[in-house]
Amino acid sequence: MSQTRSAVVHPQETTTATATTDASSRAEQAARRLRALVAAVLLSGVVLSAVAALVGGRPAATILPWWGVAALFAGTQAVTIAVPGSQRRVHLSLEDVALALGVLLAATPALVLGGLAGTVLSGLVIDRRNRVKLTFNLGLTAVGLGLVPLTHRLLLAGAEPASVHGAAALILALAAYGAVAMVLVPLAAALADGSRWRLPPLAAPLVVGEALLHGLLAVGLAAVVIAVPEAVWAVILAFVAVQVAFRALIAIDRERKLLVDLQSFTHEVAAADASAAVDLLLDRALALTRSTRGAVTVVDERTQLLDHLEPLTVPDETSAGTRRSLAREGRAVTVRHRFLRRGRVGAPTALLPGGCRDGVAVPFNVGERARGLLVVADRDRALPVSRADRSALAALADMGGRALEVALLAGELRGEVARRHADALSDGVTGLPNRPALLAELERVLAEGAPAPRAALLVIDLARFSEVNAAFGHGVGDELLAAVARRLSEEAPTGAVVARVGPDEFAVLIAGSGDPAGAEATATALLASVRRPHHVGGTTLTLDAACGFVVVPRHGRDAVTLLRRVAIAVAAAKRTRHGVAAHTGDEDAQARQRLDLLADLRRTIERGGLDVAYQPKVSAADGRLVGAEALVRWHDPARGGVSPAHFVPIAEQGGLIAPLTSFVIARVLADLKRWRDDGAEVEVAVNLSARTLLDERFPEELAALLDKAGVPGRLLRVEVTESALIVEPDLAAELLDRVTGLGVGVAIDDFGTGYSSLSHLLELPLDELKVDRSFIACLDRDEERAIVTATAEMAHHLGLLVTAEGVEGDDVAEAARKASCDVLQGFGIARPMPARAFDAWRDGRRRGL
Numbered sequence: 133m134s135q136t137r138s139a140v141v142h143p144q145e146t147t148t149a150t151a152t153t154d155a156s157s158r159a160e161q162a163a164r165r166l167r168a169l170v171a172a173v174l175l176s177g178v179v180l181s182a183v184a185a186l187v188g189g190r191p192a193a194t195i196l197p198w199w200g201v202a203a204l205f206a207g208t209q210a211v212t213i214a215v216p217g218s219q220r221r222v223h224l225s226l227e228d229v230a231l232a233l234g235v236l237l238a239a240t241p242a243l244v245l246g247g248l249a250g251t252v253l254s255g256l257v258i259d260r261r262n263r264v265k266l267t268f269n270l271g272l273t274a275v276g277l278g279l280v281p282l283t284h285r286l287l288l289a290g291a292e293p294a295s296v297h298g299a300a301a302l303i304l305a306l307a308a309y310g311a312v313a314m315v316l317v318p319l320a321a322a323l324a325d326g327s328r329w330r331l332p333p334l335a336a337p338l339v340v341g342e343a344l345l346h347g348l349l350a351v352g353l354a355a356v357v358i359a360v361p362e363a364v365w366a367v368i369l370a371f372v373a374v375q376v377a378f379r380a381l382i383a384i385d386r387e388r389k390l391l392v393d394l395q396s397f398t399h400e401v402a403a404a405d406a407s408a409a410v411d412l413l414l415d416r417a418l419a420l421t422r423s424t425r426g427a428v429t430v431v432d433e434r435t436q437l438l439d440h441l442e443p444l445t446v447p448d449e450t451s452a453g454t455r456r457s458l459a460r461e462g463r464a465v466t467v468r469h470r471f472l473r474r475g476r477v478g479a480p481t482a483l484l485p486g487g488c489r490d491g492v493a494v495p496f497n498v499g500e501r502a503r504g505l506l507v508v509a510d511r512d513r514a515l516p517v518s519r520a521d522r523s524a525l526a527a528l529a530d531m532g533g534r535a536l537e538v539a540l541l542a543g544e545l546r547g548e549v550a551r552r553h554a555d556a557l558s559d560g561v562t563g564l565p566n567r568p569a570l571l572a573e574l575e576r577v578l579a580e581g582a583p584a585p586r587a588a589l590l591v592i593d594l595a596r597f598s599e600v601n602a603a604f605g606h607g608v609g610d611e612l613l614a615a616v617a618r619r620l621s622e623e624a625p626t627g628a629v630v631a632r633v634g635p636d637e638f639a640v641l642i643a644g645s646g647d648p649a650g651a652e653a654t655a656t657a658l659l660a661s662v663r664r665p666h667h668v669g670g671t672t673l674t675l676d677a678a679c680g681f682v683v684v685p686r687h688g689r690d691a692v693t694l695l696r697r698v699a700i701a702v703a704a705a706k707r708t709r710h711g712v713a714a715h716t717g718d719e720d721a722q723a724r725q726r727l728d729l730l731a732d733l734r735r736t737i738e739r740g741g742l743d744v745a746y747q748p749k750v751s752a753a754d755g756r757l758v759g760a761e762a763l764v765r766w767h768d769p770a771r772g773g774v775s776p777a778h779f780v781p782i783a784e785q786g787g788l789i790a791p792l793t794s795f796v797i798a799r800v801l802a803d804l805k806r807w808r809d810d811g812a813e814v815e816v817a818v819n820l821s822a823r824t825l826l827d828e829r830f831p832e833e834l835a836a837l838l839d840k841a842g843v844p845g846r847l848l849r850v851e852v853t854e855s856a857l858i859v860e861p862d863l864a865a866e867l868l869d870r871v872t873g874l875g876v877g878v879a880i881d882d883f884g885t886g887y888s889s890l891s892h893l894l895e896l897p898l899d900e901l902k903v904d905r906s907f908i909a910c911l912d913r914d915e916e917r918a919i920v921t922a923t924a925e926m927a928h929h930l931g932l933l934v935t936a937e938g939v940e941g942d943d944v945a946e947a948a949r950k951a952s953c954d955v956l957q958g959f960g961i962a963r964p965m966p967a968r969a970f971d972a973w974r975d976g977r978r979r980g981l
Contacts (some may be wrong), residue, residue, distance in 0.1 A: 174271030178277025201246025413532035586646035822856035845875025905938025
């Protein structure tokens with residue numbers, strides 16, 4: 133029994149000189165061992181076959197000449213049956229049948245001569261390219277030609293060859309040869325590719341089974357030929373017919389396997405990336421053609437995007453350049469063994485790396501973006517490359533090109549998604565991570581530290597940053613934010629994550645540190661850094677800030693709780709002198725109280741349960757009533773009186789400022805209507821928050837309220853603060869123009885506490901300026917008196933009425949008059965009072981009481 137072996141080999145180009153040297157050394161050692169084994173097998177075969185020819189044997193009949201034996205061996209060695217083995221393909225041939233017939237029907241010298249001649253003849257056709265393989269098969273056949281006759285003669289022991297005893301002796305002789313072949317063939321194959329030698333798992337069953345089958349078949353055929361000698365030609369024709377039929381079956385089975393392979397390749401490559409798609413294409417092509425070398429070359433003239441996808445199997449730059457040229461030309465090439473033997477040169481032969489015997493190159497397209505070339509070389513059989521082979525390779529390459537195009541597009545899409553994801557997690561102004569990125573990092577830190585995570589989270593809030601944008605523009609504001617980001621990144625502890633989490637808020641996450649004292653020290657240092665002067669936009673700006681912090685696990689173990697509590701800590705920090713505060717349990721209770729208060733306020737507004745008080749404003753010259761300021765009041769059954777300073781900011785933060793303002797204006801307009809019907813016209817001022825001032829719907833809503841009440845706009849005045857005006861100065865000016873278009877007056881409240889100046893306010897439609905109580909209360913001092921006097925004179929020059937707020941007594945009232953104030957308002961004049969009490973006060977004032 134003879135065996136042949138082939139395996140798919142995909143050698144990779146080494147990346148270092150050391151690796152290449154080691155690989156070459158191992159390959160050379162394996163080659164030397166293989167040559168030694170082949171020489172030993174050939175020598176053993178020559179010796180055994182020579183001894184068998186000299187000793188002779190006892191054939192059943194000598195009717196088969198040497199050339200008939202040669203024909204039998206050449207024909208049977210060409211017919212093989214593939215049996216799957218472990219990591220290799222094992223082929224069983226019908227050579228044993230020819231060997232058995234030769235023992236029974238030919239003289240031993242004719243058997244040896246014909247067997248060797250037939251083996252050489254089939255080897256020149258089948259293994260003509262591989263001299264080592266041809267020599268090994270010749271030596272192995274020589275071993276069989278010597279071992280089987282000698283073993284048969286020894287076991288025959290004088291019995292008739294055609295008897296049952298003779299058949300058993302022949303079967304045992306064939307089994308002995310099969311055992312030898314089962315050891316030598318895997319050993320040679322292992323030495324050929326440098327793999328570990330081991331017997332095929334089906335070795336023992338195959339030896340026994342094939343020996344029985346071939347022994348019985350050989351004895352039966354021999355009996356027929358002995359009885360009818362002319363039947364030998366029928367036997368030969370039968371072998372030829374078997375070979376033709378078997379080759380047809382092989383072709384049909386190969387077509388079926390090709391379809392299965394193409395379908396399997398389609399599924400495998402669909403989910404592969406570009407590099408994996410190239411590897412799959414090359415592996416399938418090598419397996420399909422039973423080749424041991426190959427390459428996939430992909431070129432892209434425009435971007436060179438795909439150069440790195442070329443897995444060269446041999447470090448041969450000349451052949452690689454040729455493959456690139458053929459890929460660009462879209463040219464198919466077949467290089468046969470005879471071209472190389474004749475020394476032809478040029479593109480076809482330069483296609484292959486040194487040492488290759490033949491090859492096939494098939495071009496393919498990667499959509500419209502690139503061209504590729506699939507190359508396979510060194511087939512393990514000397515069968516010519518058929519049209520079916522080229523068609524199969526072309527179909528495989530076409531599928532690989534399409535899959536590669538999809539993989540590249542998918543890779544680009546993944547890259548774009550990754551870029552967009554990165555952009556979505558970073559701040560465009562500072563380049564720092566944004567709030568979602570910080571949240572993800574915080575969750576990661578908490579998860580990695582489980583079950584006992586330790587971390588500190590600090591949030592820094594820049595005070596009155598919106599006023600920088602209003603005064604200097606958003607360009608300077610962005611520069612200032614970037615400067616603050618750099619400061620924080622430089623001053624933050626090593627490994628800390630600095631993020632921008634709001635328009636004027638930054639966060640610092642410090643993993644592994646849960647010490648409150650350490651967090652407070654870090655917060656203090658970061659605040660000092662932020663508070664140092666910043667040189668931006670050609671000017672120097674100084675910022676104030678507040679920092680709240682929480683530590684893990686003291687203040688929580690989940691991201692949502694920590695973010696909520698650090699926001700509470702920031703609010704607490706703004707109320708402290710040094711601007712740093714940690715979260716406390718009391719603040720959680722306060723937050724819940726504020727939520728309860730907001731819910732109760734909403735219900736109270738909906739029920740109309742709020743009250744409006746009026747604080748009179750009188751002329752500084754003669755004390756007559758010139759108007760009043762409306763102040764909202766809330767008396768809650770459970771809480772008692774709730775200060776506006778407490779619930780108005782909560783209403784603004786909770787989205788209730790619009791309904792609250794509408795309620796106050798509607799109540800004021802109702803009182804104005806009642807007073808006007810009684811024959812008295814009083815001007816009343818209503819305070820507007822920054823949110824209301826910048827609400828584009830407010831002028832229309834105000835007009836609707838005036839129409840519904842039937843009150844002229846001149847009886848209503850709105851008061852706005854400096855800080856509200858400079859948040860969005862252009863929008864504020866536009867909306868105030870629309871308000872004054874209704875006849876409504878506009879006063880600026882708390883003047884002197886912001887960054888604005890009279891020249892800046894000149895652009896707004898104002899008619900009253902109210903000097904803040906902090907200046908009026910100190911009019912006994914020369915500095916404050918000079919400031920108020922100068923302010924009043926400038927306001928008068930601009931046509932504005934000047935009102936002194938916070939007049940607490942007659943001495944303050946007299947000082948305000950001397951400082952050129954026009955109107956007085958404060959507890960020294962009258963406290964805020966309900967509408968009915970205001971009616972009585974007004975009547976009494978009119979009567980001089």
